[in-house]
Amino acid sequence: MNTKYNIEELKYNLPDYISNSISDKELISAIETELRTNSELRGDLEELKSTLGFLETSKFEAPPNNYFVNLPVKINERIQVIEAGGSFLERLSLFWKILTPAIPVIILIGILLFNNSKNDTDKIQTNTDLNKIELQKEKTEPIETKNNGLKELQVKDSKNKTPSKEIVKQDNDILKATRKIQNNTLNENQNYIKDQNYIKEFETVEIPEIREQLSELLAGNIEIIEDSNTDEGVDVMFSGETDEESENESLDDEFLNLNLEQQKEIIDNLLKAQI
């Protein structure tokens, strides 16, 4: 075997050897030498000759007449369309090419904006609730101040050791009435907060009937709160019976001494009793 060319190289040059297209004489000589001794290579040569012979006799069907006359015209037409900025459909496809990646971005921005506006609404709602509680607190504060003033007066009177029975009675009445208002307002506040919790709980539980009942109850409570906030309400409190008031007072004190959980329980029971 020729040392310059390996058998693979000689094999791959066989098609060119058949078609006499090898110019390298050394290569031709190497192939011929190998063919004399290598039967496998001779087999490859015969097969290739047969196949190339078949290929020579097989022709592809020619394209239609005048095809090559019309082809430059068709190409020019397409070039003109492109240079004119593309057909309507091509421009439309360009529009979609731009819009398609933009759609998810637009949707994302929309979702973000929607969430922001929703959060703002929630914040406003929370602020409204807090304002309501704050408002009620503020209403109790002047009464508390008044109460403190009376206490100071009492201390003064006791220091002077000249208590007037009428004044003391009046003062006691005012003090009791004030305490009652304080307690009522406190209860109302607790009820209000409790009601808000109930709303949230019932919203998650999703029991329409109970929700409806609770809504009715809440509507009643709000009315009560509104009524008690008027001057008329305060006047009514001032004109209440002393014994009943003292009883209420002791109950209120007891209630206030309870821990939060116990208070909650009592409020729950009261609410249920109202339903």
Add this chain to the structure above:
Amino acid sequence: MTKVNLNINSDDTEIIDAFNRGNQNAFNLIVRKYQERVYWVIRKMVLDHDDADDLTQEVFLKVYSSLKDFRGESKFFTYIYRIAVNFSLNHIIKTKKTLHKTVSINNTNVSSKDKKADEEMDAFERTKLLEEAIESLPEQQRAVFNMRYYESLSYEEISVIMNKSTGGMKANYFHAIKNIQKYIKRHRMSELMEQN
């Protein structure tokens, strides 16, 4: 600026320069000069005339849009050829045709009683068989076979077009012919078995 009288036999560089200077007629010359070769390169790759027609137009549109970037590093025809081969290979890969192509036949030429018609039929059968055999080749072998057998391109030119080594192209050509031969042999054997 001197006006050059261009015709289809003008040098490619002259035609391209004229095109880059804004002479639209220069591109028509390029089309007329190379359309048949480009068409046949593609046709022998994709086999179907309509597909070859579409792809030939696409190739020239590509040439039109990228001619200003042609630096003359290779022969202009090699440049067009590379585009044509790549378009054809992409088309073959995309379509992955499983059904064998049917070759249109002029019915007036077919008559079993007519000896001439029998010869025509035989030629038709051979062409059909050849198309099927070429279609059965792997894409790269098919491209190399067409370029070497039908276009008589040198292995150096093919290796530039395919961006592969010369030795690899020789091997591809050899295996392409062997595979065509195997296909034809299998086909003839199955025909014999059907007859028996």
